[in-house]
Amino acid sequence: MLLVGLTGGIGAGKSTVSTILAEHGAVIVDADQIARDLQSPGSPVLDRMAERFGDQIIRSDGSLDRAAVAAVVFGDTPDAKQALADLNGIVHPAMQDEIKRQIEAQRHTDRIVVLDFPLLGENPRDDIAATIVVDIDPDVAVQRLVEFRGMDEADARNRIASQISREQRLERATHVVDNSGDEAALRREVDELWRQLVMLRGRVGRSRPDWLMPTLRRRRR
Template identity: 60%
Template sequence: MILVGLTGGIGSGKSTVSALLAARGAVVVDADAIVREVQSPGHPVFAAIVERFGEEVRGPDGGLDRQALADRVFGDDEALAALNALVHPAVGEEIARRLEAEAATDHVVVLDVPLLVESGRDDMAALVVVDVDPEVAVERLVAHRGMRADDVRARMARQASREDRLARADVVLDNSGDRAALEAQVDALWPRLEALPPADRG
């Protein structure tokens, strides 16, 4: 397997790039999707979250009310640390399981993780960073996802800085333009990813 990291700040368009790479044949291991899986009813992590934070984080449908949970933990370092302690180990185990399942293949495996730079992980053949001006990202998230600007900025403050991500990047995709411009960059990137050296299984 050829292991490629994909990251970007909130609102950068990372999920769009992830989908474009999947359409070209990449196997995507999406940390955000795994988080949603472990936070779904019936999973031990969901039960632990409700026990720790109370019934107010359970939505009308019985699932997790993500906005209520976000309101509870952002701005409260202790609560956020408690949430991470419940969620991160389960997510890490599932990521490891999926990577192991691909280890013997010749697939390009894209590890799509918002906090990849912060994690210090260094076993990837390349790190792709999706970059956009933070204020553009705020505008997009407010307009398209209905998020509150102060909530977006609070989340950004907990991520690596734009400068840190760019300093670590092997490839930078500029998402300040339209989707066609982004797709053209992914088209150019794909053969480069396929030519990268495979992961060392030793």
């Protein structure tokens, strides 16, 4: 397995990049999706969220009212910062456990595993062979979120403000995918990225033959 991280600010194009990488054969570990799955009706994570934020965040069918939580944790109020920290404290430990489980399931394969994690910059990991940043001017990201995803502009801007800056994210990048062009240009960028990841897998594979380790360990006994 070659494990790499994929990140970017909200609306940068991570999901679009993940989809193209998956077409090339990557295994995607999708942190946003894992967080959503953990918040399913009746789950322990959802119960703890209701204890912290009140029963009004649960809809009559038992599902999470995502907009209601977003309004509290990304809102323009003095309490928003603490509320976001509390939400992260509830969701992130379980999310990290599930991320770990999905990565471990691939450990002894030769797959390129892409951890798609919007908050990788805020939560750096030392087990990834590359940090891929999908880069976009935040104003363009907001424009796309409003135009194509019908997102409220103030919500998008507040989320950007709650994340690390574009510059801080780029400082940690080993690979940058420029998404300032159209989708065809993005595809060309990702095709080139895939070529580089395959080369990296070859190099890392030769220097750290993880798949041999169990055999070596057995022989030493």
